[in-house]
Amino acid sequence: MYVAIGIALLVVGSILFHLFSPWWMTPIASNWGSIDTALEVTLYICAIAFIVLNLFMAWAIWRYRHRPGNVAHYEPENAKLEKRLTLWTGVGIAAMLAPGLIAWHEYVTVPDDAAIVEATGQQWQWAFRYPGPDGVLGAAEVAHINADNPFGIDPRDPYGRDDILIETNELHLPLGRPVKMVLRSKDVLHDFYVPQFRAKMDLVPGIVTYFWMTPTVAGSFDILCAELCGVGHHQMRGTVVVEQQADFDRWLAEQMTFGQVLAEAEARGVRLADAAPAARPSGRAAH
Amino acid sequence: MATIADDLTPLHHPKTWIGKYVWSQDHKVIAIQYAVTAVSVGILALVLSFLMRLQLGFPGEFQFIQPDNYLQFVTMHGMIMVVYLLTALLLGGFGNYLIPLMVGARDMVFPFVNMLSYWVYLLSVIVLVASLFVPGGPTGGGWTLYPPQTILEGTPGASWGIIMMMASLAIFIVAFTMGGLNYVTTVLQARTRGMTLMRMPCSVWGIFVASIMGLLAFPALFVAAVMTILDSVAGTSFFVPTIISMGEQTGHEGGSPILFQHLFWFFGHPEVYIVALPAFGIVSDLISVHARKNIFGYRMMVWAIVIIGALSFFVWAHHMYVSGMNPYFGFFFATSTLIIAIPTAIKVYNWLLTLYRGDIHLSVPMLFAIAFLFTFIHGGLSGLFLGNVSVDVPLSDTFFVIGHFHMVMGVSPILVIFGAIYHWYPKITGRMWNNTLARAHFWITFLGAYAIFLPMHYIGMLGVPRRYYALGETMFIPDSVHYANMGITIAAGFVFAAQFLFFTNMIWSLFRGPKADPNPWGAASLEWHTPDTPPAHGNWGDKLPTVYRWAYDYSVPGAPRDFVPQNEPPPAAGPGDVKP
Ligand code: HEM
Ligand SMILES: [Cu+2]
Ligand SMILES: [Cu+2]
Numbered sequence: 118m119y120v121a122i123g124i125a126l127l128v129v130g131s132i133l134f135h136l137f138s139p140w141w142m143t144p145i146a147s148n149w150g151s152i153d154t155a156l157e158v159t160l161y162i163c164a165i166a167f168i169v170l171n172l173f174m175a176w177a178i179w180r181y182r183h184r185p186g187n188v189a190h191y192e193p194e195n196a197k198l199e200k201r202l203t204l205w206t207g208v209g210i211a212a213m214l215a216p217g218l219i220a221w222h223e224y225v226t227v228p229d230d231a232a233i234v235e236a237t238g239q240q241w242q243w244a245f246r247y248p249g250p251d252g253v254l255g256a257a258e259v260a261h262i263n264a265d266n267p268f269g270i271d272p273r274d275p276y277g278r279d280d281i282l283i284e285t286n287e288l289h290l291p292l293g294r295p296v297k298m299v300l301r302s303k304d305v306l307h308d309f310y311v312p313q314f315r316a317k318m319d320l321v322p323g324i325v326t327y328f329w330m331t332p333t334v335a336g337s338f339d340i341l342c343a344e345l346c347g348v349g350h351h352q353m354r355g356t357v358v359v360e361q362q363a364d365f366d367r368w369l370a371e372q373m374t375f376g377q378v379l380a381e382a383e384a385r386g387v388r389l390a391d392a393a394p395a396a397r398p399s400g401r402a403a404h
Numbered sequence: 405m406a407t408i409a410d411d412l413t414p415l416h417h418p419k420t421w422i423g424k425y426v427w428s429q430d431h432k433v434i435a436i437q438y439a440v441t442a443v444s445v446g447i448l449a450l451v452l453s454f455l456m457r458l459q460l461g462f463p464g465e466f467q468f469i470q471p472d473n474y475l476q477f478v479t480m481h482g483m484i485m486v487v488y489l490l491t492a493l494l495l496g497g498f499g500n501y502l503i504p505l506m507v508g509a510r511d512m513v514f515p516f517v518n519m520l521s522y523w524v525y526l527l528s529v530i531v532l533v534a535s536l537f538v539p540g541g542p543t544g545g546g547w548t549l550y551p552p553q554t555i556l557e558g559t560p561g562a563s564w565g566i567i568m569m570m571a572s573l574a575i576f577i578v579a580f581t582m583g584g585l586n587y588v589t590t591v592l593q594a595r596t597r598g599m600t601l602m603r604m605p606c607s608v609w610g611i612f613v614a615s616i617m618g619l620l621a622f623p624a625l626f627v628a629a630v631m632t633i634l635d636s637v638a639g640t641s642f643f644v645p646t647i648i649s650m651g652e653q654t655g656h657e658g659g660s661p662i663l664f665q666h667l668f669w670f671f672g673h674p675e676v677y678i679v680a681l682p683a684f685g686i687v688s689d690l691i692s693v694h695a696r697k698n699i700f701g702y703r704m705m706v707w708a709i710v711i712i713g714a715l716s717f718f719v720w721a722h723h724m725y726v727s728g729m730n731p732y733f734g735f736f737f738a739t740s741t742l743i744i745a746i747p748t749a750i751k752v753y754n755w756l757l758t759l760y761r762g763d764i765h766l767s768v769p770m771l772f773a774i775a776f777l778f779t780f781i782h783g784g785l786s787g788l789f790l791g792n793v794s795v796d797v798p799l800s801d802t803f804f805v806i807g808h809f810h811m812v813m814g815v816s817p818i819l820v821i822f823g824a825i826y827h828w829y830p831k832i833t834g835r836m837w838n839n840t841l842a843r844a845h846f847w848i849t850f851l852g853a854y855a856i857f858l859p860m861h862y863i864g865m866l867g868v869p870r871r872y873y874a875l876g877e878t879m880f881i882p883d884s885v886h887y888a889n890m891g892i893t894i895a896a897g898f899v900f901a902a903q904f905l906f907f908t909n910m911i912w913s914l915f916r917g918p919k920a921d922p923n924p925w926g927a928a929s930l931e932w933h934t935p936d937t938p939p940a941h942g943n944w945g946d947k948l949p950t951v952y953r954w955a956y957d958y959s960v961p962g963a964p965r966d967f968v969p970q971n972e973p974p975p976a977a978g979p980g981d982v983k984p
């Protein structure tokens with residue numbers, strides 16, 4: 118008896134909690150409205166199922182609770198009802214899956230005009246690289262990493278010379294321009310996560326991963342690491358500043374290029390190209 | 405079938421106390437050994453969860469909780485709960501106790517192997533607990549144990565802890581294999597006369613299919629464990645590419661961290677169902693018995709268990725949508741994952757339709773079954789968010805995930821386990837528990853658990869990540885989240901405390917509880933119709949029972965009582981058969 122009332126109250130309570138709790142998705146700041154839509158479709162279909170099923174249960178418990186003279190109905194199965202329920206469940210599932218898959222198709226289809234920006238993770242900080250005027254990132258590998266070349270850019274790769282290197286935790290992106298975030302890790306798994314962008318993806322050592330998005334709101338947002346990466350996981354923070362193209366260009370022009378790094382090293386008499394291992398797969402040479 | 409033996413001689417009746425209760429080959433004693441061990445190590449996991457909650461609810465107030473031991477708590481809590489508590493308790497505990505009694509066998513088919521299974525399990529628990537005391541402590545790599553992190557210095561327990569953990573898992577798998585083979589063989593070979601597969605109670609079906617799944621899934625974890633140990637101590641590079649740790653190259657080359665994730669989840673996803681299916685089966689029986697009604701759509705229920713078991717081997721990469729695997733896999737795994745929701749939903753409908761037009765006795769086991777339905781509906785639905793690829797992108801690795809899987813595979817199976825313990829306690833011990841304590845335990849646990857895990861979904865929606873020692877200064881996290889965390893911790897405190905009501909009740913009733921009726925709930929399945937309560941070694945006295953019907957003849961029109969035992973002959977069965 119109490120449990121029937123309890124279940125009904127929990128349903129009502131859950132709805133009220135949903136409506137009045139201050140916690141919900143952050144205001145979106147990217148093009149991924151389609152993810153939010155898929156989430157909302159899923160939410161509404163699930164909410165209906167949650168309410169109907171639980172209220173039915175509460176009613177049945179109350180209505181068919183044991184009382185003198187109450188006898189249970191004997192009915193081993195009801196194939197027609199079971200078939201109908203299966204069918205309607207299938208319809209509900211398809212209605213959720215469709216917007217989900219459509220959004221995923223967009224998620225994995227990077228637009229041709231997307232700018233490329235690389236984020237690198239390392240216990241427990243972020244670094245970023247822009248391809249420079251040629252629009253191509255220089256080849257990079259963990260095997261090339263040393264004190265003078267923290268990004269591990271192949272010093273012999275001409276595409277690398279104009280790459281712009283950001284060793285602070287601050288990433289800048291131009292407003293309204295699609296960007297393909299290319300992700301690399303030097304050590305363990307990490308995950309590039311900005312709640313307002315909705316998008317996220319793991320950084321995996323040994324391979325290059327990616328996702329794309331278009332920032333749609335100017336401002337600065339937290340970058341979090343969303344894949345456990347050791348004791349400093351919760352402190353692996355960064356900031357992304359989304360700004361007008363002109364401000365972005367001004368900021369970018371002030372940053373160091375890899376060419377400058379090479380020149381500086383050479384001025385000290387260090388030729389990175391000599392220190393670098395010849396070619397794959399002799400990655401061990403640096404050890 | 406050769407194994408149907410009325411003859412008692414093949415059973416080795418123990419002569420000493422030690423033979424009876426320690427090196428026992430009796431499935432019922434082994435079941436209790438499994439259960440007590442699992443619950444004991446489960447209490448450790450519960451304490452760890454409370455320590456985590458203290459840190460999350462009152463960050464910085466408890467100086468002894470630092471980032472490294474927070475992660476160790478997370479890891480040990482998660483792994484113990486999933487593997488050493490739930491798997492061991494549902495299969496080693498309930499599987500052992502119920503299978504022979506429910507199918508009408510004298511014992512498991514291989515009693516000696518069954519005994520070994522328990523002792524090897526105990527060894528795995530000892531190795532696991534020993535890892536708390538090795539230099540560097542236990543591993544803090546998360547229960548998923550993803551390399552390269554777990555074997556590098558930046559993670560607690562990277563030298564000893566991870567090896568102990570992997571060794572313990574490997575030992576556990578050996579133990580599980582011995583038990584699992586027994587459960588499967590006993591179901592296939594040792595059913596009594598008349599006990600066809602389609603007359604078995606749902607509990608046996610759930611445990612049977614889960615055992616087969618375990619035998620197929622655990623090997624993936626076994627090889628992952630061995631390969632991780634090799635990467636860590638022998639310098640191989642199965643899972644580790646060229647990387648830098650603490651500013652130096654490690655010498656590894658060419659390995660794939662994602663390979664480990666595939667192996668882990670090829671085990672890990674079926675594992676969810678290895679825990680869920682026995683719970684599904686058991687709860688079906690609880691609902692049916694206490695609603696005095698046959699389980700609705702029995703054949704559909706059985707097929708749903710089998711189909712869920714089979715499909716669950718094709719959905720593992722839904723844990724890896726944002727892992728960096730080929731993103732096109734997402735289409736396949738989202739579809740297979742949402743398809744699995746259909747047989748699962750059918751199970752829910754049939755449970756509800758069993759209540760519908762029943763004669764519902766709101767006894768304590770039934771209360772837990774109802775609570776299970778509520779939390780399982782909630783957790784099952786929140787799983788659709790995570791299965792639906794693109795919706796998973798913002799939610800993965802946030803507290804939404806924590807809220808979801810606790811609801812669906814933490815709280816739900818635990819509620820079934822409580823219900824099942826209350827349900828079978830009179831059979832196992834011959835005594836009855838205290839009703840008032842049991843009801844108090846029920847209400848605090850059920851409402852408290854919902855208060856813990858419902859808000860987690862919402863702070864996860866907001867974007868609060870999991871496995872975070874502290875949230876620090878974060879622009880998008882409002883102060884109200886800290887109050888939510890405080891509230892959750894307080895609720896966890898109540899739930900934690902309520903478990904003492906349960907333990908007190910169980911232990912006190914063991915000695916002081918009133919003598920129980922042999923069949924207090926009026927259940928039809930075989931285990932309630934043993935000649936002795938608690939059942940003696942060999943279960944059935946001189947002669948095995950003969951089964952004439954399924955396990956669900958409740959409220960049959962025209963029958964004298966509202967249940968007909970499975971071993972009661974039909975009226976026309978033989979000459980001189982007179983209805984009482
Ligand atoms: C009162 C009961 C429980 C409480 C208060 C609780 C609380 C928690 C908390 C606070 C976390 C860590 C969150 C984080 O920082 O990421 C966690 C993780 C976890 N819990 Fe529980 N839990 C409880 C019961 C259970 C049960 C019954 C299970 C069984 C399935 C379970 C399985 C897990 C798993 C698998 C993890 C993930 C560990 C990881 O991230 O590696 N918990 N729990
Ligand atoms: Cu991290
Ligand atoms: Cu899964």
